[in-house]
Amino acid sequence: MIDLSEMRTIHNVDTRNRAVRFEPGVGWAQLQDELRKHGLKASNPLLPHKRQSALSSCLEKEPMLIPMFEYGEPILTMEMVLPSGDVFRTGSASGPAGMKKTKADLVGQEGPATMHFSRLFQGAQGTLGIVTWINVKAETLPTTQRLFSIPCNTLEEVVSPVCRIQRRMIGKECFALNNHHLASILCENRQDDFTKLKKDLPPWTIILCLAAGPRLPERKMEYQQEALADIVKELGITLQEGLAGRGSQLIALFQGPWTEDPYWKHGLLGDSLDIFFVTTRNKVSQCESSFHKVLEEYGYAVEDVGKYVQPLEYGRVFHVEFSIPVRPDSRQDGELKSLSRKAVAEISKQGGFFSRPQGIWAEEVFKLCPSNTAAQKTMKKILDKNNIMHTEEGLCL
Numbered sequence: 001m002i003d004l005s006e007m008r009t010i011h012n013v014d015t016r017n018r019a020v021r022f023e024p025g026v027g028w029a030q031l032q033d034e035l036r037k038h039g040l041k042a043s044n045p046l047l048p049h050k051r052q053s054a055l056s057s058c059l060e061k062e063p064m065l066i067p068m069f070e071y072g073e074p075i076l077t078m079e080m081v082l083p084s085g086d087v088f089r090t091g092s093a094s095g096p097a098g099m100k101k102t103k104a105d106l107v108g109q110e111g112p113a114t115m116h117f118s119r120l121f122q123g124a125q126g127t128l129g130i131v132t133w134i135n136v137k138a139e140t141l142p143t144t145q146r147l148f149s150i151p152c153n154t155l156e157e158v159v160s161p162v163c164r165i166q167r168r169m170i171g172k173e174c175f176a177l178n179n180h181h182l183a184s185i186l187c188e189n190r191q192d193d194f195t196k197l198k199k200d201l202p203p204w205t206i207i208l209c210l211a212a213g214p215r216l217p218e219r220k221m222e223y224q225q226e227a228l229a230d231i232v233k234e235l236g237i238t239l240q241e242g243l244a245g246r247g248s249q250l251i252a253l254f255q256g257p258w259t260e261d262p263y264w265k266h267g268l269l270g271d272s273l274d275i276f277f278v279t280t281r282n283k284v285s286q287c288e289s290s291f292h293k294v295l296e297e298y299g300y301a302v303e304d305v306g307k308y309v310q311p312l313e314y315g316r317v318f319h320v321e322f323s324i325p326v327r328p329d330s331r332q333d334g335e336l337k338s339l340s341r342k343a344v345a346e347i348s349k350q351g352g353f354f355s356r357p358q359g360i361w362a363e364e365v366f367k368l369c370p371s372n373t374a375a376q377k378t379m380k381k382i383l384d385k386n387n388i389m390h391t392e393e394g395l396c397l
């Protein structure tokens with residue numbers, strides 16, 4: 001194991017091109033704090049831990065809360081030490097000059113061969129080399145923001161409003177949480193507040209943040225609110241400003257990392273087993289139903305599972321994530337492994353695609369995608385023929 005947590009340098013904040021270059025030890029709290037000094041912010045995943053590596057989040061393709069095309073690929077350029085010891089840089093950083101002498105702005109994703117080499121190393125989980133820095137997109141801090149919520153009874157009811165919102169290209173952060181996850185986030189005292197808050201919340205809640213930057217903010221907010229009003233009228237849904245009596249506080253919460261202990265996912269039993277995949281809008285509910293059947297088969301309570309749905313690239317597809325509360329010492333339980341593999345197999349049958357196989361359910365994913373696994377093994381042999389970066393739990397065994 002190689003510990004990169006001490007590599008905490010933020011090399012450069014490029015306000016002109018709205019980009020930031022930093023090392024693997026930089027956590028989300030450090031990154032967002034530094035960007036705010038320059039009037040910028042990075043699009044982050046759903047409440048990452050404050051010390052979670054922002055570089056790892058981007059490399060592992062964690063979904064960001066802003067589902068725009070331009071943030072679907074946050075990495076612009078990167079530097080990696082290959083297993084051979086060679087230093088490899090991608091995009092416009094790949095010229096022969098060293099970093100102190102290069103004249104390139106480091107924001108061009110395609111290199112001399114017009115190929116996006118960064119994609120080769122995304123999702124590789126450290127088995128193809130060691131990334132020493134990445135340059136990622138940032139955006140201007142909004143000058144005005146308003147948070148809205150839409151209560152829903154089922155996951156199927158969530159999909160249509162989210163797709164309409166994304167089709168109109170309005171808002172920034174847009175996602176949905178079930179009452180278990182939302183109560184875990186909102187409760188101030190888990191022992192006293194969680195159960196009551198979970199009971200009072202609707203089964204599902206869509207969260208949407210409308211925002212505008214420094215240029216004509218009033219006009220932008222006006223047309224976004226008009227478009228949102230049209231969607232509400234057309235679908236006959238309920239729109240609420242704020243959530244649980246909180247508006248601006250929640251905007252700040254969702255646009256940064258989780259800073260308190262315990263981590264919001266771990267409050268029930270101390271840890272969680274996350275199973276996540278992508279699928280199209282018409283298959284989201286089918287995948288959820290298959291997952292419920294597996295939970296019931298293994299005796300797990302469906303109502304105790306946290307659920308998170310994130311549209312990607314203006315709702316082209318959806319990231320769906322199920323979080324099963326578990327004890328920290330139960331990761332190697334045979335029953336939990338069996339449940340994970342069964343859930344992956346059943347969700348795959350309904351159209352779920354596991355693009356980021358991890359942990360105890362990764363083996364099942366590799367079995368389901370033999371052609372993809374073969375391609376990964378080929379890439380592994382090319383870049384690491386001596387298995388320098390080989391790990392027992394890594395990819396391409």
